[in-house]
Amino acid sequence: MLLQTRIILLVLATVAVVAGLLLGFAGLREDAAEQRARDLELARLGTSWQLAVAEAAGRIDQSLGRLVGDPEIARGLEADDRNALDRRMAALPPSGGTGNAITDLNLLSDGGDLLYSSDPALNPAPLLNRATLDTILSGQRLARGVRMVDGERLIVVAGAPIYAGAGAGGATNGSGAVGAAVAGMDFSAALDVLRRTTGARIFAVARNGAPLDGTTDPLWPAVRPLVRPADRAMETFSSAGRHYALASLPVADLAGGRVATVLIATDVTQAVEERTLWSIAYVAAVGLVLLTALGLLYGYLRRNFAVLDSAVGALQELARGRAMGYVELPGGNDEIGRIAGAVDVFRGVMREIERTAGQRERRLRRQQRFIRRQMEALAVTLEEEARQSLLDELSQIEAETHDSQSSQSKGVGDELGLLALGFSRLATRVSTQQVQLTQMVRDLRDALADKRRLISLQQELEIARTMQLTILPQVFPDLAELDIAARMIPAKEVGGDFYDFFPISETKVAFVIADVSGKGIPAAFFMLITRTMLRAIAESGVGPAETMRRVNNLLAAENEQMMFVTVFYGELDLTTGELAFSNGGHNPPLRMTGTGTVAELQRVPGMALAAMPDMPYAEKSLILETGDMVVLFTDGVTEAFNDSDVMYGDARLVQAVGRLTAATARDGLDGVLSDVARFTAGAPQSDDITCLVLRWRGTAAALAAPAEAEAAV
Incomplete structure (x- = not known):
């Protein structure tokens, strides 16, 4: 079998395999997409049923x-x-x-x-x-x-x-x-x-498969054979020329057992027909492209192999010594053009041999000198040690060549052999150096690409840091009863700590401080989810303990990464000064009375949120006195280390708060953070530092009484 035939068959087989793989991968991708769509639809219908x-x-x-x-x-x-x-x-x-x-x-x-x-x-x-x-x-x-x-x-x-x-x-x-x-x-x-909200056709069967609802629907005879009471699944079927998607949703009793199955049949005829048309169009397009490519490739190979056949015939003529029988071939940079050039050289060589042996010898001498000069020129491009070694070898080759010429014991072929040996060594050294330079250029290019990616990542993280700090409250409402200030200093570009302050009624405000396990981008995402859920549930006014319980159940339900967050959440009644709070595994805040006494708030049992579902959370309350200051903080404050690996600790924090007897909330916040900064003295920050300070000024009635008395005087 000719080479051109083997190449064409190999190309055809390769294209056929590639086409099969493309169609196979397309089918797998479509199956995966359909499975994801079924899962999403099941989840949506399950939510509709709930x-x-x-x-x-x-x-x-x-x-x-x-x-x-x-x-x-x-x-x-x-x-x-x-x-x-x-x-x-x-x-x-x-x-x-x-x-x-x-x-x-x-x-x-x-x-x-x-x-x-x-x-x-x-x-x-x-x-x-x-x-x-x-x-x-x-x-x-x-x-x-x-x-x-x-x-x-x-x-x-x-x-x-x-x-x-x-x-x-x-x-x-x-x-x-x-x-x-x-x-x-x-x-x-x-x-x-469910019928009203989904617009679908609804059926229901008991746990033993007996029909409960929907038997009068004309579609029931087609649905009945597909009923599998124990399975939560999605499958398709056809009836009366229409296509339907049938979702099976098991119904659980309050005691936990399965008591029935709800079947939801949705008309998907239009989607099925559109998907079929797209599949046909895709297969047709792939087939058309492949056939076009095969036709062009076949024509190209046939045309070029025809030229190659002519070149092979010319070489055979040269091998028989018929230099004048050579046929002119087209030139170029491809293989055919190079073969044509080689054939032309062979013909010239044969003509020179036929013309005179003397001319051949003079040409060989000129080539010898040219090779020497090229070797010397190439040696200049090498490193110093390699260049000196090569020049020594050239001197040795020239000495041997001179001896051979004087003794007439060696011919021109031997002299060229010596030069070829030197050229081979030169080529080896140049090739080795070229490989090293190429590798160095590749490494440099990879290093530059890594640097560009690193700069881009740093810019994106800085944007994420700015966005995260913008989400947290920066300006607090000016309340007559309450003075508040807070700040978060992330250890990395983004952090897992957060604080919040928001009203939940006309007379109550809520405040929270939390610390997500871990640091960096995962903790930041988990922080945003927790903050959003906490705000949404707290504004319903169910109280601290119930708010913590609901947020815990929502976070634990989809916590595949096994993250958790410690939270202290409180609600302050501005009319009475009553502070109700609940704690989910967080550091208890410090309370400083008007006399300067500093003590922890009463400890409230409760686990960190998202650790386990259905966990109970307790609730405590106390009445704030005028002038009381409450300091909430994360463990990044008490667990800050200095250069000597000594921890800041709870005792130093108590002392720092005790020195803020007459300070405003902002001054108290700055005082605590400044004390931590002086202690660490430039040591690297190991954790996010977050602090929130409340100063209770008194109820509106208590504040109004002195003003009225002064006005009366």
């Missing part, structure tokens, strides 16, 4: 509101008086309306006894188990979700605590919960909400 259940439970909460605030029901639960509860419930008008009808109602005592039930059975079972009821009675959370009753019926359940001395609107006189009201609404209410 929102549907929450909306149905919200309707139940509206009906429970009048029961929670009814004093007669509260007294009946407190006394465990079933007859009184029956009379009161009979006197109340029926709850709910269209779409809001409550099908089940329980009134339970704080001991877990069922004192009233809308179920007429002799011994009805309560809607909630004791563990769920305890969480309602303790006020930790409201029970909301799906519940199976009577072993076969599904309802949406919601419950709320009833307090002793409940008044209008559910207000209490401070007593504990005396019982709970639990109500249920038919499961179909949540399905109707």
Whole structure:
């Protein structure tokens, strides 16, 4: 087989393999994209289902509101008086309306006894188990979700605590919960909400596969064979010329078991048709490009190999000694052009040989001298040691050549052999030096590229540092009752510490200081997430402990990097000076009274946020006196080290705060940070340093009294 045939077949095979790989990779990428899209759609539909259940439970909460605030029901639960509860419930008008009808109602005592039930059975079972009821009675959370009753019926359940001395609107006189009201609404209410919010076709089956809802839908016969009650999955099917995506969402009981499966069928006909058209267009485009490339390559190879065949024929003629039979070939810098040039040289050599041996000898002599001069010129470009060694070898070669000429014992070929040996050594040295220079240039180029990337990264980190410091409050409101100042000094370009100060009502303000585990960009991102969640939940007014609990659960739910954050969060009532606070594993703040006494705030048990979900958080409170200063700080302050590797420590911080008896919040902040800076004395900062200082001036009424007295005088 000719070389040109082998090359063409090899190129064809290579192109075919590349085309197959391109189509295969495209298919894999499309499959991966479809899987990601299915996962995102499942997550979206799961969220829609949770929102549907929450909306149905919200309707139940509206009906429970009048029961929670009814004093007669509260007294009946407190006394465990079933007859009184029956009379009161009979006197109340029926709850709910269209779409809001409550099908089940329980009134339970704080001991877990069922004192009233809308179920007429002799011994009805309560809607909630004791563990769920305890969480309602303790006020930790409201029970909301799906519940199976009577072993076969599904309802949406919601419950709320009833307090002793409940008044209008559910207000209490401070007593504990005396019982709970639990109500249920038919499961179909949540399905109707899901239909309305998603616009999809909804079906539901029990845990054994029995249909619960949607059987009248014309699509049910096509959906029924695809039902897998235990799986959370997304699959596609076709019916009546339309394409659908079917999502299976298992429904969990409040007790934790699976009780049903919700099926959501979405019409994706348009998306499927568009994807099919794009796939066909992609395959056609790839095929067209490959065929065009193959055609051009085949034509190019055929044209060039035709010229190569002519060159081979000319070489064969030269090998037979027929120099005059040479055919003119096109020149150029490619292989064909170089072969043509070589053929021309061969023809010239043969003509010179045929013309005269003397001319050949003179030409060889001239070549010899030229080689010598080129070797000497090239030797100048070498390093000193290599250049001197090469010049010594040239002198030796010239001496041997002179001896051979005088003795006539060696011919011109021997002389050229000596020169060739010297040229070979020169070429080796030049090649070695060229390789070294090339490597040095490559290393220098890589070093310059690394430097440019480093400069770019430093610029981006500086921008991130400026943005992070801009996010934190820099200017605080001018309050008559309160003076506040804060500052964060990151150890790296960006840090994991943060502080915040914001109002949560007309009379209350919230403040927080936190320290994320680790440093750098990951900690900065985690800091921004924590700050955003904390603000969003705190502004709902649920109190410090509940705010910490909710933020902890949100952070722990998606904490794949296993990061955590210590947080001290407090709420200050500007009308009374009452400071309510909760602590999640953070350093307790320091309080300095007007007399100059410095002490830690009362320690509150609580773990760092995002470490574990569903952790309890306690809450404490105290009344600030006029002139009190509260100093919040992160461990970057107390764990700062000087050049002697000595830690700043809590004792030095207490002493520094004790010297700020009459200072404003800004002066107090500057005093603490200046004391830390003097202690470290230029040692490298090992951790982020953050400090927040509050100075309580007194309530508005207390501040107004002296002013009024002075005006009266």
